[in-house]
Amino acid sequence: RRVMRPRDVLARFGGDEFTFCFEKVDDERHARRIAERLGSALRAPFVIEGESRFITASLGIKLSRGEETPEALLADADAAMYRAKELGKARAEFFDETMRQRVVERLELETGLRDAIERGQLRVEYQPAVDLRSGEMVGVEALLRWDHPTLGTVPPDRFIPIAERTGLILPIGEWVLREACNQVARWQEDGAARSSELTMAVNVSARQLLSDELVGVVRSAFQDAGIPPGRLCLEVTESAVIADPDAALETLRELAELGVGLAIDDFGIGYSSLGNLRDLLPVDVLKIDRSFVSGMNLRSEDHAIVESVLQLAKALGVRAIAEGVETVDQADALRDLGCVYAQGYHYARPGKPTAVDELLGREALNEPLAEPGSDPTADPSDGMGAGGFEPPTSRV
Numbered sequence: 527r528r529v530m531r532p533r534d535v536l537a538r539f540g541g542d543e544f545t546f547c548f549e550k551v552d553d554e555r556h557a558r559r560i561a562e563r564l565g566s567a568l569r570a571p572f573v574i575e576g577e578s579r580f581i582t583a584s585l586g587i588k589l590s591r592g593e594e595t596p597e598a599l600l601a602d603a604d605a606a607m608y609r610a611k612e613l614g615k616a617r618a619e620f621f622d623e624t625m626r627q628r629v630v631e632r633l634e635l636e637t638g639l640r641d642a643i644e645r646g647q648l649r650v651e652y653q654p655a656v657d658l659r660s661g662e663m664v665g666v667e668a669l670l671r672w673d674h675p676t677l678g679t680v681p682p683d684r685f686i687p688i689a690e691r692t693g694l695i696l697p698i699g700e701w702v703l704r705e706a707c708n709q710v711a712r713w714q715e716d717g718a719a720r721s722s723e724l725t726m727a728v729n730v731s732a733r734q735l736l737s738d739e740l741v742g743v744v745r746s747a748f749q750d751a752g753i754p755p756g757r758l759c760l761e762v763t764e765s766a767v768i769a770d771p772d773a774a775l776e777t778l779r780e781l782a783e784l785g786v787g788l789a790i791d792d793f794g795i796g797y798s799s800l801g802n803l804r805d806l807l808p809v810d811v812l813k814i815d816r817s818f819v820s821g822m823n824l825r826s827e828d829h830a831i832v833e834s835v836l837q838l839a840k841a842l843g844v845r846a847i848a849e850g851v852e853t854v855d856q857a858d859a860l861r862d863l864g865c866v867y868a869q870g871y872h873y874a875r876p877g878k879p880t881a882v883d884e885l886l887g888r889e890a891l892n893e894p895l896a897e898p899g900s901d902p903t904a905d906p907s908d909g910m911g912a913g914g915f916e917p918p919t920s921r922v
Contacts, residue, residue, distance in 0.1 A: 529563045543607070545600065551589065554620060561585050561618040582616035589620070605629045636688050638674055643701050647673050650705050651876035654885055655727070655847055655869040658861045661891045665725035665759070667869065668706040669876045670698070690733050699734045700743050707751035707758060709879055713886070714753070724886075725787060727759045732766035736773050741780045748786070759787030759811065782808040789813055789847075793835060812839045816850020816870070823855050833863050840864075 527536060535547040546564070551557050564585065571578035586607025588599055605628065606621040613619065642648050652666040672680045689695040710726045734740050748755050760781060767774045767790075778788055789811035814835050821828035832848070839846035848860050851870030860868055873891045874881070885891060 529567050539600070543604075545603070554589065557587050557589060557620070558618065561587060565616075565618070584610040584615050585618035586610055587618060587620045601629065602626070632688060635674075635677075635680065635685050636692055636694075638677075639672070639685055639689060639692075639694055639698075642672060642674075643698065645675075647675070648698070648701065649673065649878075650702060650709070651878060652709070652882050653869055653876040654874045654882065654891065655725075655867055656873050656891045658857060658866055658868050661873075663724065663885055663888075663891060664867060665727060666882060667727040667761075667876075668702060668709075668729070670702055686731075690731055693733070695731050695733050696737060696739070699731060700747070703728055703743065703747045704750070707747045707753055710753050710757055711751045712879070713882075716883075724757070725759050726757055727761050727789065729761045729791065730766070732763070732769045735762055735766050735777055736770055740777060741784065744781060744786060745784055755785035756787065759789055761789040761791040761811075761813065763791050764793065778809070787811065792849075809842075809844055811845045811847055812842075814846060814848045814865075819848050819850050819856055819860070819870075820852070823859055829859070832860070832865075836863055836865055 530536060530546070531548075533549060535545075537545050537547075539545045546560075548557075548560060551560070565583060568581060568583045571580055573579075584607055586603045586605065586609065588602040588606060590599055594602075602621040602625070605625040606619045609625055609628075610617050610619040638647075649671050651669045651671055653669060654663045655665040655667065656662060657664050670682060670686075672682075672685055674680050686695070689698055706726050706728050710724065713724070730740070744758070744760070748758050762774075762778075767778075782788060787810045788808065790809055791813045792815040793812045812835060814832055818828045818831045818835075822832050823829070836846050845867060846865060847867040847869060848856075848865050849869060851857055851860065851868045851872045853872060856870075857868065857872055874885060
């Protein structure tokens with residue numbers, strides 16, 4: 527309020543979003559000056575209980591032509607704000623017509639996503655994880671796919687953030703969890719070779735992790751499928767844990783008490799510390815992010831990071847799995863460093879359960895099943911969530 531004129535309006539729009547209405551703004555330069563004043567005011571530290579706290583703000587700006595409805599103005603400014611967030615946050619963006627198209631697309635995806643489960647548009651693919659020493663398959667990771675009737679296959683990084691923001695990630699995540707557990711049971715009933723030893727990895731988003739219902743949903747999923755809890759491994763990202771560490775740690779401990787495995791996904795790109803990892807135990811697996819794996823034969827820094835994560839995993843008594851292995855050279859380098867487990871296109875792409883059936887009959891997966899990188903549009907690490915769940919945000 528200190529940087530506003532008496533006739534200007536400030537309102538809380540919802541959550542951590544606020545709306546400013548300024549009258550008699552001449553042009554974009556004038557609006558930009560106002561945004562700079564607001565940004566400067568927010569950059570000053572807030573002293574709370576004797577501690578200085580710093581925040582930033584992403585600003586979306588819409589200049590009225592005098593013919594828009596209030597709802598349209600708010601929607602356009604909101605779209606500009608999300609664009610500012612996408613471009614790195616702590617900045618101001620003006621609304622333009624291309625943003626309107628993104629809003630329309632986002633609404634279309636959100637509307638379609640609400641009925642995607644009932645309409646049978648969602649499916650789960652599975653990507654194997656292998657023992658680098660023997661080439662034997664030791665587990666699979668469940669990855670969500672959405673076949674939209676008009677848009678085709680929608681990449682996870684387009685619809686998972688929407689599911690996370692709207693809360694649809696909760697029913698969708700439960701559906702994926704149940705589908706994955708039921709698939710483990712089907713492989714076991716069919717007597718597929720080594721299926722009784724496979725671990726099923728399922729990504730869990732930040733919103734799921736902080737849900738009071740997650741532990742009950744997980745228990746129900748493996749019990750209804752009739753599989754031991756140890757056959758299930760839940761993967762969470764570092765960023766999901768630090769969103770609310772106390773609540774996340776409590777949920778992780780309750781999940782561990784159920785007997786399910788726990789993995790930190792995309793390890794190395796978040797903010798974990800040795801202290802956090804000690805607190806996070808029992809964590810069973812650290813998954814080395816593919817960005818380090820892809821660069822370990824090109825950059826000494828990436829090679830050193832992979833080696834350090836492997837040493838850390840050994841010191842903590844947990845398994846390490848390297849993600850995104852696409853070449854023989856990468857597999858050899860990981861093996862030389864003492865890495866035992868890996869997954870990636872070098873061994874197999876994500877596929878339908880029938881594709882995994884075929885792989886279960888093979889003694890080893892040391893030879894690639896498809897030319898690495900033959901599909902330039904595919905992301906070897908995508909899944910339900912980035913997030914993941916996310917990116918990052920494309921994983922669930």
